[in-house]
Every structure is written in C-alpha cells, then in structure tokens.
Amino acid sequence: MNFLLWGGQLQVYLIIGALLFAIGFFGFFRHRTLVGMLISGELIMAGAALNFMAFGRFRAADVVAGQTFALFIMGIAAAEAAIVLSIMIAVYRNYRSIETKDLKDLEG
Amino acid sequence: MSLTPVVMHSYLEAAVFVSFVVATLLGAIFAVASRRLVRCVCGLALSFMGLSGLYYYLQSPFLALMQILIYVGAICITIMFAMMLTDPQDQRLPRGRGMVLEAACLLVAGLMAVGLIVLICRAGWPVTSAPATPVDTFKELGRALLYRYGFAFEVMSVVLLLASLGALVVARGGRRAKP
Known part of the structure; x- marks a missing residue:
C-alpha cells in the first residue's frame, strides 16, 4: 500500500477506528474511577464516529449521511457527559468517593 | 523521482496525515494508560485534535470544526469540572491480583484489535478511489x-x-x- 495514498484509503480509517475502540475498551476496564471510565467511553464513541465518517465518505451514495450521523453522535456524547457529571456529583455527595470499589451498596 | 513541487506537495500531505494519525493514537493511549487523571484528560484532548484533522482529510471541514468546538471545548472542560468537583484518587500501581486483571484486559483488548484489523484487511472492499466530492x-x-x-x-x-x-x-x- 503506497504510503502517499493513505489519506484516501477506506481501510486506513477503519483500522484507526478499530484501534480507538480497542484502546477505549482497555481503559474502560482498567480505570478505577468513574472519571476514567467516562474518558474511555468517549474514546469508544469517537471510534464509532470515525467509522461512520469513513463509510459515508467512501461507500455511501448520499454524501452527507455519514457526516450527519457523526454530528448526532457528538450530540449524544455531549448529553452523556452532562448526565455523567451530575451523577458523579450525586455519588460523591453520598459516598465521598467516586472509586468504583466503594460504590457497592444499594441503599438510597 | 525528482522533487518537483507536485511531488513535494504529495509528500507534505502524507506527512501531515500521518502526524494526525499519530496524534490520535498517542493521545488515546495516553488517555487510558496514564495514572494521573489530569493527564488522561489532556491525552483525550490531544486525541480529539488529531481526530479533527482526520475529519478534515475526509472532506468535511465542518465536522472538523465541530469536533474541536464540542469535544475539546466542551466535553474535556466538563470532565475537568467533574474532576475538580469530586476529587478522585489517582490510579494506584496495580499489584498482585490487580496486575493479573490489567494484563487480562490488555490481552482481550489486543486480541479484539488484531481480530478487527484482520477482518478489515481481508474483507475485500470493492476498489473505489475516493469519489469526487x-x-x-x-x-x-x-x-x-x-x-x-x-x-x-x-x-x-x-x-x-x-x-x-x-x-x-x-x-x-x-x-x-x-x-
């Protein structure tokens, strides 16, 4: 594969998306705090958005379908970040910690 | 091959693309592998900057702009706020059972990445050059x-x-x- 043509190859973008997904997956199980898990979740979503963009650019009949989906993913990610921030604050108020090992009882 | 301006231009384009790819992947690795959460967020921001460059190469400058505006400008700042409001502990060095668990996570994630990449490379996508946008x-x-x-x-x-x-x-x- 010619190094000069990488920017115009579908596979290159798909591989980057797969790597982002795998890295995010690793971080999701490695981190011990809710903040770290949120960061890894954002990486997984970014990998998905890159896949949508690549397929939309190279394979779709409709030129803007992939871009529209990537925009919606950004909206979902923003909503998710806001909700997770508020949940973290609520959890911290009750437990004085956001480490996942401390959050183990279901009492309200 | 002599270095005419056209050839120089294509080399430059490829170099910029590769630097965006490296920024994306290095930032992502930094975001999950660092033990201090502030550095994780900085790695995330670097990764999203690289990703916005990749969006530019996918012929959508609007998405590149939105990526920087929403992800780097809003989501990274939100995560910073979450950290400042909740005072999380930094990741401790794993030992004993934690080390085994971490190695298992790395193994599973690596296997998943290798499997996906093999699938992508062997899928035989119909050969199309990028359509004229x-x-x-x-x-x-x-x-x-x-x-x-x-x-x-x-x-x-x-x-x-x-x-x-x-x-x-x-x-x-x-x-x-x-x-």
Missing part, C-alpha cells in the same frame, strides 16, 4: 439536516434539553435548604 458539503449538510434528517434533528434537541434539565435535577437532589 461536491465542493460545497456545508450547503448539502445544512439542507440534509433541515429536510431529510429534520425529525432526528428535532429529537436530538429534545434529548439535549432533557439531559441538561435532568443533570440539574440529579446534581441538586439531596441538597437540603438551610434552616
């Missing part, structure tokens, strides 16, 4: 958002409204008024 994706995107995807667009705005209201309710709940 219309010059004005801005205009097309705006039209699509208002006509074809208009309903989804409206639903998304309701989702964002509910998310911000819900965030306020959840974060405020349990706080008692002073007597």
Whole structure:
C-alpha cells in the first residue's frame, strides 16, 4: 500500500477506528474511577464516529449521511457527559468517593 | 523521482496525515494508560485534535470544526469540572491480583484489535478511489439536516434539553435548604 495514498484509503480509517475502540475498551476496564471510565467511553464513541465518517465518505451514495450521523453522535456524547457529571456529583455527595470499589451498596 | 513541487506537495500531505494519525493514537493511549487523571484528560484532548484533522482529510471541514468546538471545548472542560468537583484518587500501581486483571484486559483488548484489523484487511472492499466530492458539503449538510434528517434533528434537541434539565435535577437532589 503506497504510503502517499493513505489519506484516501477506506481501510486506513477503519483500522484507526478499530484501534480507538480497542484502546477505549482497555481503559474502560482498567480505570478505577468513574472519571476514567467516562474518558474511555468517549474514546469508544469517537471510534464509532470515525467509522461512520469513513463509510459515508467512501461507500455511501448520499454524501452527507455519514457526516450527519457523526454530528448526532457528538450530540449524544455531549448529553452523556452532562448526565455523567451530575451523577458523579450525586455519588460523591453520598459516598465521598467516586472509586468504583466503594460504590457497592444499594441503599438510597 | 525528482522533487518537483507536485511531488513535494504529495509528500507534505502524507506527512501531515500521518502526524494526525499519530496524534490520535498517542493521545488515546495516553488517555487510558496514564495514572494521573489530569493527564488522561489532556491525552483525550490531544486525541480529539488529531481526530479533527482526520475529519478534515475526509472532506468535511465542518465536522472538523465541530469536533474541536464540542469535544475539546466542551466535553474535556466538563470532565475537568467533574474532576475538580469530586476529587478522585489517582490510579494506584496495580499489584498482585490487580496486575493479573490489567494484563487480562490488555490481552482481550489486543486480541479484539488484531481480530478487527484482520477482518478489515481481508474483507475485500470493492476498489473505489475516493469519489469526487461536491465542493460545497456545508450547503448539502445544512439542507440534509433541515429536510431529510429534520425529525432526528428535532429529537436530538429534545434529548439535549432533557439531559441538561435532568443533570440539574440529579446534581441538586439531596441538597437540603438551610434552616
């Protein structure tokens, strides 16, 4: 594969998306705090958005379908970040910690 | 091959692309592998900057702009705020059982990455060079958002409204008024 043509190859973008997904997956199980898990979740979503963009650019009949989906993913990610921030604050108020090992009882 | 301006130009283009790819992947690795959470967020921001460059190479400058505006400008700042408000502990060095668990995570993630990459390389996508794009994706995107995807667009705005209201309710709940 010619190094000069990488920017115009579908596979290159798909591989980057797969790597982002795998890295995010690793971080999701490695981190011990809710903040770290949120960061890894954002990486997984970014990998998905890159896949949508690549397929939309190279394979779709409709030129803007992939871009529209990537925009919606950004909206979902923003909503998710806001909700997770508020949940973290609520959890911290009750437990004085956001480490996942401390959050183990279901009492309200 | 002599270095005519055209050849120089293609080399430069490829070098910029590779630097975006490296920024994306290095930032992502930094975001999951660092033990201090502040550095994790900085790695995330670097990764999203690289990703916005990749979006530019996918012929959508609007998405590149939005990526920087929303992800780097809003989401990374939100995560910073979450960290400052909750005072999380930095990741400790794993030992004993933690080390085994971490190695298992790395193994599973690596296997998944290798499997996906093998699948992608062997899938035999129909050989197409990148189609000639219309010059004005801005205009097309705006039209699509208002006509074809208009309903989804409206639903998304309701989702964002509910998310911000819900965030306020959840974060405020349990706080008692002073007597």
